Amino acid sequence: MNVTGGKVAVVAIGRNEGDRLAQCLGSVMAIGTPAVYVDSGSTDSSVALARGAGIDVVELDGRIPFTAARARNEGFEHLRQLAPDLSYIQFVDGDCEIVAGWIEKAVAFLDSHRDVAVVCGRLRERYPERSIYNRVCDIEWDRPVGETHACGGNALMRVDAFERAGRYRADLTSGEEPELCKRLRATGWRVWRLDAEMALHDAAMMRFGQWWWRAVRTGYGFAQHAYLFRTPSQRWGCLRAWLWGVWLPLACLAFGVVLGPWGWASWLIYPLRWLRQTLRTPGPLSRRSLSALFQLVSAFPESWGQVKFMHERFLGRQARLIEYK
Incomplete structure (x- = not known):
């Protein structure tokens, strides 16, 4: 009725x-x-x-x-x-x-x-x-x-x-x-x-690869919005992914090769960021820590999603659906 x-x-x-x-x-x-x-x-x-x-x-x-x-x-x-x-x-x-x-x-x-x-x-x-x-x-x-x-x-x-x-x-x-x-x-x-x-x-996400492509889609969307609308929030979303997913890993790798053990210690910036985010988020500890972990790791597929968008823009291709299921 x-x-x-x-x-x-x-x-x-x-x-x-x-x-x-x-x-x-x-x-x-x-x-x-x-x-x-x-x-x-x-x-x-x-x-x-x-x-x-x-x-x-x-x-x-x-x-x-x-x-x-x-x-x-x-x-x-x-x-x-x-x-x-x-x-x-x-x-x-x-x-x-x-x-x-x-x-x-x-x-x-x-x-x-x-x-x-x-x-x-x-x-x-x-x-x-x-x-x-x-x-x-x-x-x-x-x-x-x-x-x-x-x-x-x-x-x-x-x-x-x-x-x-x-x-x-x-x-x-x-x-x-x-x-x-x-x-x-x-x-x-x-x-x-x-x-x-x-x-x-029903997300039906049973594999890491599904989660990865879902995050790739998010990064693609950040890049598309930043390109079309040029808003500060979208630009920050892009920069955050590049900072934690590309630039810092390359910098930590370079520090390790050049400085040895002290340089490899630069990778501690990642667990420290995870800890900071966990402490700042309200709610049960297990929930906070899990959310902070995936927020941290998501920078890697999100930056790849931005690369994918820029590649398609360079080739003059239309944006297409990114599936994870």
Whole structure:
């Protein structure tokens, strides 16, 4: 039953999500609102699964590079044709399951806060115990509630605000949500994170290589944003990765070769940074230390992601989807 008065529709996006997509679409159907699934070139049974569930499907043209931003925009456009009087649009990634009751809480909040354009809630990792990489994701999802600068891929948005802002920037490989939220905030809208369960996420990261490519994508996004928007925060993200992932390792190596044992001691800067970050972060010690460790190590794949972006820019290639699953 549609408990939102026909004001809401859902756009789910995915690529080769398998069983995760089945759980996602099951949660979407339970809401009882209009919905569309946008597929980015899946080679599994994702499209057949969605159609078999009775959900409208948009298959993206593979001649244009796939991005999550492009998928969400095309899904939104499809729903606007089906239901032109929508007030809100819920975006959900195909590896996430919307928690029962979330839509009602989010709609009620937007109804009573006319200056808020985007609302999100708590995102939890479904199986944090299955791998250390899933656990790191679960830590990442834990963000302060209240007014915030940006949402993630799963969020409920006000349709008129989304359209006036120009929708997502479709050519962004990652970080399309903060970029959109920045444009919304620049025109007076606010973004809010509720203290309410929103969705379960299944990262399904069991191998180091998966985590590595996920971090490569982050670094690629930093470089792309710095190139396009030249904002101080994006530039710092790039410089941080280069400092800890390239320049300092080369300097420590040179010190070791030239100065011997005292030079090799320069590598202690890494455990010292890990300790500093652990002490500065609130929360249980095990959680703080794990988060600090992966923040430290992430500089290496993130710097590689920036190299990848610069290489593609040099060759004149369009940005393309970087997958880790």
